Every structure is written in structure tokens, then in C-alpha cells.
Amino acid sequence: MDIFWHDACLEHDAGTGLWELPGDWDWLDVPEPHPEGAARLRTFRHALRRGPVAPHLTWRTGRLATDDELARVHTADYLAALRKACEGPDRVALEVNTVVGPGTWDSVLAAAGTSLAALESVRSGRARTAYALVRPPGHHAQPAMADGYCLVNNAALVAETARREGLRVAVLDWDVHHGNGTQEIFAGTPDVLTVSLHMRHGAWGTNHPQTGAPDELGVDGRNINVELSLGAGDEAYLRALDEIALPALREFAPDLLVCASGFDGSAFDPNGRHNLTAAGYRAIGRRVADLGLPLVLTQEGGYLRGYAALCLHSLVEGLLRLPDPLLHDPLAYVPDDSRPTTADLAAVRAALAPHWHFARDTPPPADLAPGRPT
Numbered sequence: 001m002d003i004f005w006h007d008a009c010l011e012h013d014a015g016t017g018l019w020e021l022p023g024d025w026d027w028l029d030v031p032e033p034h035p036e037g038a039a040r041l042r043t044f045r046h047a048l049r050r051g052p053v054a055p056h057l058t059w060r061t062g063r064l065a066t067d068d069e070l071a072r073v074h075t076a077d078y079l080a081a082l083r084k085a086c087e088g089p090d091r092v093a094l095e096v097n098t099v100v101g102p103g104t105w106d107s108v109l110a111a112a113g114t115s116l117a118a119l120e121s122v123r124s125g126r127a128r129t130a131y132a133l134v135r136p137p138g139h140h141a142q143p144a145m146a147d148g149y150c151l152v153n154n155a156a157l158v159a160e161t162a163r164r165e166g167l168r169v170a171v172l173d174w175d176v177h178h179g180n181g182t183q184e185i186f187a188g189t190p191d192v193l194t195v196s197l198h199m200r201h202g203a204w205g206t207n208h209p210q211t212g213a214p215d216e217l218g219v220d221g222r223n224i225n226v227e228l229s230l231g232a233g234d235e236a237y238l239r240a241l242d243e244i245a246l247p248a249l250r251e252f253a254p255d256l257l258v259c260a261s262g263f264d265g266s267a268f269d270p271n272g273r274h275n276l277t278a279a280g281y282r283a284i285g286r287r288v289a290d291l292g293l294p295l296v297l298t299q300e301g302g303y304l305r306g307y308a309a310l311c312l313h314s315l316v317e318g319l320l321r322l323p324d325p326l327l328h329d330p331l332a333y334v335p336d337d338s339r340p341t342t343a344d345l346a347a348v349r350a351a352l353a354p355h356w357h358f359a360r361d362t363p364p365p366a367d368l369a370p371g372r373p374t
């Protein structure tokens with residue numbers, strides 16, 4: 001399994017805090033560091049280099065993307081404005097929590113290019129699975145808009161590049177937030193399947209309305225949103241995979257699966273309200289590996305960096321199908337409140353039924369049957 005890295009991903013400075021706008025939080029003595037800092041990516045790298053999974057991994061150096069490559073998923077006007085905002089000397093807030101400045105453009109090019117390098121490794125047959133360990137994250141970035149710490153949509157760029165090379169591509173996003181940028185980029189492209197598992201998180205900032213409901217189906221139902229209630233944990237995510245995402249992926253039968261891999265669904269993440277544990281991410285990795293597809297993964301969220309690094313390590317163990325957990329999880333004690341999941345998944349199946357055989361022709365699992373308590 002290849003891990004792709006580029007030092008320039010560390011250059012982007014997201015700011016001093018979530019709440020750096022003047023006057024908002026000036027009663028804090030010590031400002032909060034912005035959760036999407038370079039320290040989180042360095043911590044992720046350290047976990048994979050020093051953790052017990054290290055002997056299974058091959059480290060590769062990524063590259064910078066070209067302007068033409070970025071233009072596959074973003075408008076020329078947006079890219080020009082983004083580049084200009086990154087020229088400094090002042091840092092510029094593109095929206096309330098998404099700040100750019102000197103160094104950001106190098107990180108943007110490195111994150112996008114390194115994600116493409118991961119794709120190239122898989123396309124060449126050198127690796128079956130390649131993980132682009134990059135920042136800034138990408139899955140909220142829309143064709144003409146930055147959003148939610150995201151500037152260029154790395155996962156969508158990988159998917160679109162593979163699509164142009166003639167591959168049938170699917171995107172699976174388990175970041176705790178809705179992959180709204182990816183949804184929008186492929187909204188008119190029924191030959192790409194997009195699946196997002198996420199919490200019902202509400203609107204944020206000035207330009208991010210609540211999105212990700214089951215009835216946002218795209219063309220021919222090729223956009224699947226599995227919206228899970230607050231508190232959803234390992235069981236909820238695994239049911240969402242087993243009952244919705246994996247049957248859809250098998251029915252769609254892609255040549256390549258792109259995974260937008262976030263760890264902000266963990267029980268301890270400051271930016272999420274879900275309860276996944278390291279064991280849950282390990283099980284997600286195992287299920288994805290069991291699909292038997294060529295895989296490219298891009299790093300998305302995950303903001304309690306120590307626990308997110310453990311979750312990354314555990315996900316990689318699952319992707320490698322290692323038989324026993326290599327690391328002890330010292331924090332896994334939060335109960336998994338999956339009670340709302342049955343209703344959540346029934347709503348998704350009902351929305352998908354006109355478009356997908358699995359949702360209308362296969363009997364629902366026992367606890368989705370009518371009359372059972374939800």
C-alpha cells in the first residue's frame with residue numbers, strides 16, 4: 001500500500017483559531033489553534049511512520065498539480081481569485097472559517113498533485129491502494145467556491161481525471177460532514193457515483209446551507225446521501241455501509257473507488273457529533289478492502305489530531321486486512337447510540353428505490369421491516 005506525501009502540504013496556515021474574526025472570541029486568553037493545522041498532518045504521518053503498521057507501507061513523494069489539472073473540477077475565475085487571495089501579504093478569509101495567505105497556494109498545488117500521483121500509482125498497477133496524506137482537505141470545495149477549510153476538491157479531481165481516462169468511477173465519503181462539493185461537481189455526471197455518509201450537521205458560515213438529505217439524488221439516483229442522526233457510532237456506520245453504500249457500489253460496479261477519508265466522525269472530534277471509534281474505522285477499512293477494487297484515498301477532516309491519527313492507523317490496518325488490532329484504543333468507552341439508524345436508513349432506501357435495484361428488489365434487513373420499532 002502506497003502512502004503519498006508532499007512537504008508543501010504543511011505550508012498552508014489556516015489561522016489562529018476557528019473564531020479569529022475580530023471581537024468574536026476576544027474574551028479567550030489563549031486563542032484556539034485552527035483545527036485544520038499542519039500539526040494534524042504531521043501527527044498523521046508520524047503515526048503511520050512509527051506505528052506498528054509501518055512495515056506494510058511504502059512512502060512515495062507526491063507532486064504539484066498544474067493549472068490545467070485544477071481546471072478539471074473548478075472554474076478559471078475561481079482558481080484565479082483563489083491564487084490572488086493567496087499572494088498576501090495579508091491573510092484573507094474566503095468564508096468565516098476558511099482563511100488563506102502566503103504558503104497556501106503551494107499547499108493547494110501539493111494536495112491536488114499528490115492526490116493525482118496516488119491515482120497514477122494505482123493506474124500504473126504499481127499499487128492496488130494509494131493513500132494521499134494531504135491538506136488542505138477538499139470535499140466541500142465546489143466548482144466556484146471555497147468552503148469549510150476546503151479550497152480545491154482533491155477527491156473530485158482524482159475521480160474526474162480517472163473518468164476522463166475512461167474509467168467508471170465511484171466516490172465514497174465517510175468524513176462526518178456532507179461531501180457537498182463533490183456532490184455539486186458531479187451533479188450532472190451520472191457516470192460517476194457519489195456516496196456520502198455524514199451527520200445531519202446543519203448550516204454553517206455564510207455560504208453553506210444544510211445539504212446531504214436523502215432526496216438529493218442527482219441524475220438517475222447517482223448521488224447517494226446517508227444522513228445519520230447525531231450520536232451515530234460504529235454500528236450506525238457499518239449498517240450504512242452494509243445496507244446502502246456497499247450494495248450500491250456493487251450494483252454500480254466501478255473500475256476505481258475514490259475514498260474521501262475523514263476522521264472527524266470519531267467520538268472525540270471537536271467538529272463532529274458522531275461516535276466512531278478506532279475499531280469502527282478499522283471495520284470500515286476492512287469492508288472497503290473487501291470490495292476488491294483499486295482504491296485511491298484522499299485525506300479529509302479529523303481534528304482531535306491524536307485520536308484521529310489512531311483512527312487513521314486503524315483504518316489502514318483494515319485496508320490491509322490485518323487480522324488483529326495492532327494498537328490499543330485507550331479512549332473507546334463511549335456507548336454507540338445507533339437507535340435512530342433504522343429510520344435514517346429506511347428514508348435513504350425509500351429515496352433510492354426508483355433508481356437502484358438493491359433498494360427496491362431486495363428485502364430490507366429484518367429491523368427495517370414495517371412494524372418494527374424505529
Ligand SMILES: [Zn+2]
Pocket residue numbers: 175176177262264300301302
Ligand atoms: Zn469534516
